[in-house]
Each structure stands twice: as structure tokens, then as C-alpha cells.
Amino acid sequence: MRNILVTTAIAVATAAAAVTLSPAVRAQQGSSLKAPDLSGDWIADRTRGGFGQSLSLSDMGGRNRGNESDIPYQPWARTKTLSEKTSTGPNAQSEQTTDPQVIYCEPPGVPHIYLWPIKTKFVQTPEAVYILYEIGPFFRVVWLNAKHPADVDPQWWGHSIGHYENGDTLVVDSVGFNDKTWLDQMGHPHTEQLHLIERYKRVNQNQLELDLTIDDPGAYTKPWFSHRNFAVSTTGFLRYQQICSVRENQQFSDALAKPAVTTPGK
Amino acid sequence: MKSRIAALTAGLLLMAGAALAHHGANLFDMSKAVPLKGTVTRFYWGNPHNQVEFDVKDDKGEIAHWVAYTEPPLVMLERGWSVKSIKAGDEVTVYVFAAKNGAPVANLAKIVFADGKELVANNIPGAPAPPAR
Numbered sequence: 561m562r563n564i565l566v567t568t569a570i571a572v573a574t575a576a577a578a579v580t581l582s583p584a585v586r587a588q589q590g591s592s593l594k595a596p597d598l599s600g601d602w603i604a605d606r607t608r609g610g611f612g613q614s615l616s617l618s619d620m621g622g623r624n625r626g627n628e629s630d631i632p633y634q635p636w637a638r639t640k641t642l643s644e645k646t647s648t649g650p651n652a653q654s655e656q657t658t659d660p661q662v663i664y665c666e667p668p669g670v671p672h673i674y675l676w677p678i679k680t681k682f683v684q685t686p687e688a689v690y691i692l693y694e695i696g697p698f699f700r701v702v703w704l705n706a707k708h709p710a711d712v713d714p715q716w717w718g719h720s721i722g723h724y725e726n727g728d729t730l731v732v733d734s735v736g737f738n739d740k741t742w743l744d745q746m747g748h749p750h751t752e753q754l755h756l757i758e759r760y761k762r763v764n765q766n767q768l769e770l771d772l773t774i775d776d777p778g779a780y781t782k783p784w785f786s787h788r789n790f791a792v793s794t795t796g797f798l799r800y801q802q803i804c805s806v807r808e809n810q811q812f813s814d815a816l817a818k819p820a821v822t823t824p825g826k
Numbered sequence: 827m828k829s830r831i832a833a834l835t836a837g838l839l840l841m842a843g844a845a846l847a848h849h850g851a852n853l854f855d856m857s858k859a860v861p862l863k864g865t866v867t868r869f870y871w872g873n874p875h876n877q878v879e880f881d882v883k884d885d886k887g888e889i890a891h892w893v894a895y896t897e898p899p900l901v902m903l904e905r906g907w908s909v910k911s912i913k914a915g916d917e918v919t920v921y922v923f924a925a926k927n928g929a930p931v932a933n934l935a936k937i938v939f940a941d942g943k944e945l946v947a948n949n950i951p952g953a954p955a956p957p958a959r
Contacts, residue, residue, distance in 0.1 A: 652852045653852070654852055654853070655853070677897075677900075677901055678900065694900055695900075795903070795904055799899075799900065799903050800898070800899040800900045800903060802873060802898055802899075802900045803873055804873070804874070805873060805874075808872060808873050808874055809874055812874050812875055812877070812895070815877065815893050815931075816875075816877065816893055816895055816931045817853065819925065819929040819930075819931045820853035820854065820925040820926070820927060820929055820931050821853060821927070822927065822929065
């Protein structure tokens with residue numbers, strides 16, 4: 561009887577704690593759960609959406625930029641989006657683009673990097689998950705059993721903490737981004753108030769899904785959501801280093817792009 | 827197996843769509859691939875895009891120097907290309923999406939070598955059949 565009472569008390573306390581625990585404590589608790597195996601080289605799943613241009617699930621091709629039904633713009637953010645000149649998509653103005661990744665070779669940031677035709681790899685350790693990307697090559701650190709700094713210093717990739725859930729999902733909570741990157745190829749802006757939640761779920765041996773919550777009260781009136789699908793690639797990771805070089809970009813522009821925009825005969 | 831490879835190739839071509847236009851695809855007529863017979867003078871394998879330079883001789887014997895680009899090596903490796911795929915001196919027919927303004931620059935669709943071997947770089951909507959040899 562006593563054992564039953566003790567067990568019941570522990571169960572009640574655990575249930576109460578699960579409701580009231582801070583995210584950081586829940587992260588600690590969650591990290592003790594079985595970690596899913598996220599190994600593999602992950603690339604956008606062409607059979608389920610591919611790369612697209614926009615994070616908008618109603619307008620993945622970017623044809624309705626600025627007027628997507630699922631992006632709750634603040635007025636300035638809509639104006640800013642419409643003022644941008646994209647380097648890709650249906651209305652690309654590649655030679656006049658304002659995409660900072662293209663013109664300055666700056667990091668695309670996250671989630672923008674998931675709109676690129678590159679592979680992603682997860683390296684899981686007890687302390688952290690390292691997310692590696694073929695472009696850059698860049699990597700992020702998702703600290704397990706950790707908290708965000710109280711006074712986070714805004715940076716390109718933000719500050720990420722994470723935990724595992726249900727034995728199949730890695731939840732990444734990120735804050736502390738600077739405001740220099742676009743959220744996607746279509747110029748959707750964000751501010752330093754961006755709070756990004758990524759849920760990576762391995763649904764089977766060959767498929768990974770990413771649910772995104774974009775919560776930025778500086779640019780949008782409420783949180784909004786996106787989704788990416790990935791498939792395992794068997795062609796090898798980082799077979800070539802996709803580095804953005806101003807010198808190489810200039811050489812390409814001089815050899816190919818500039819002649820193509822010059823008026824014939826001039 | 828053949829259909830799997832074809833499906834894989836088609837998929838890889840689709841996958842590169844995001845990066846396809848980064849450096850000017852809107853400047854080229856992507857509606858038709860034009861065949862140009864010539865000699866490779868240089869193959870640049872690197873970022874931000876591979877470039878194939880080749881000379882095309884017209885009926886009057888005048889030579890036009892063309893430059894055509896592909897996606898970067900990371901993407902082209904997925905399509906079966908490598909740094910050794912092309913070399914100066916190769917006699918080729920290059921199918922190009924030519925610049926809309928008439929300049930001798932292009933987005934590369936595919937290359938057909940003298941022995942008939944093909945390297946596909948891009949989707950070709952309504953492309954003409956390779957020339958009879």
C-alpha cells in the first residue's frame with residue numbers, strides 16, 4: 561500500500577512538474593529521453609515539395625510574394641518584402657538583387673539555408689547537436705541541457721538550445737539572431753526579436769520532416785508556420801566546398817552576367 | 827534500374843531549382859535550347875558556377891567565342907559531372923539557353939561529345955534532337 565502511495569505521489573508530482581517546468585528544465589528532462597538517430601545526409605525531398613522559393617506553404621514558388629494568405633505581415637514587413645529584388649523565383653532580378661547572401665556573400669542563416677539545394681547532416685553528442693551544411697560550409701551548435709543567455713548577443717545563426725521528444729524528434733529553440741538575413745529566397749524579413757522553433761522528426765529510415773514556427777513580434781502580428789521535407793541522399797556529403805567568394809562571383813559576373821545585360825551594340 | 831536512374835536524374839535537376847537563377851537565369855531564353863557546334867577552349871570547374879568556354883565557327887569562317895555556365899560543382903556532381911568531364915580541345919555540340927540580348931553567353935543545357943556521349947546540365951523544354959552525325 562505504501563509503495564502504491566509513493567508511486568502515485570511521484571506520478572502526480574511528475575505530471576505537475578511537466579506542466580509548470582520552464583523550457584530550459586524541460587530541455588534537461590527531455591534530453592534524458594532516448595535520442596532519435598538523425599544520421600544520414602539529408603536533402604530536400606523532391607517527391608514531397610522539393611526546395612521551393614518561399615517558406616509560405618500557400619505560395620512555395622513565390623508567385624504571390626507579399627500577399628500570401630499564411631504570412632501575418634506587419635505593414636512595414638510587407639512593404640519591405642515587396643521592395644526586395646530577389647535573385648531567383650518568378651520575378652527574379654538577379655543582376656539588381658538585394659539578397660544579402662548573394663551580393664555580400666553573407667550567411668543565408670536559418671531557415672533560409674533550407675531553401676538551398678544542399679545537404680544537411682546532424683552530428684549528435686551528449687552535450688550538443690551539430691548541424692552541418694554543405695554551403696559555407698556552415699555549421700550550427702544546438703546545446704542540449706542548456707539555457708539561452710539572459711542577455712543574448714544577436715548573431716548570424718542565433719543561439720540554439722534543444723531537447724529530444726518522443727524518441728523521434730529533435731526540438732531546437734533559437735533566439736539571438738541579428739536582422740541581416742532573409743527568412744527565405746523571397747526576401748521575407750525578420751528582426752532581432754525572431755524566436756525560431758524547429759522540430760526535426762525522423763518519420764522513417766529515409767525521410768525527415770521539419771516543422772518551423774516563426775515567431776517574430778517585430779515583423780509579424782502572430783507566429784506563423786512552415787514545413788520542409790527531407791530525404792536521405794546516398795551521393796555523399798560535401799564532395800565539393802560551396803564557398804561564396806566575392807572574387808569568383810565578380811569573375812562570373814564579368815564573364816557571363818554583364819554581357820547578358822549589356823544592350824547589344826554598346 | 828534504368829528508370830530509377832532516370833527518375834533520380836530528373837529529381838536532381840528539379841532539386842537545383844532554387845539555385846538555378848541565382849546569377850542570371852532570367853537573362854537567358856530558357857524556352858529553347860540552341861545547338862552550337864564548336865571546340866572547347868576552357869573548362870572552369872568551381873564556384874559560383876562552372877563555365878564552359880568554346881569557339882564556334884560560322885559559315886564564313888569567323889569564330890565566335892562563347893561562355894556557357896552550369897550549376898556549381900556541388901550540384902553538378904549529383905548529375906554525374908566532374909572536374910574531368912570536359913577538357914580544352916574537345917569537339918562538342920553545346921545546347922544552350924542563349925542570352926536574350928544576343929551576346930555569346932548562355933545557360934548550358936547539355937553537351938554532346940564527338941563520340942555521342944552526353945552530359946546533361948539542365949532541363950530542356952522542347953529541345954531539338956541532337957544533330958545527326
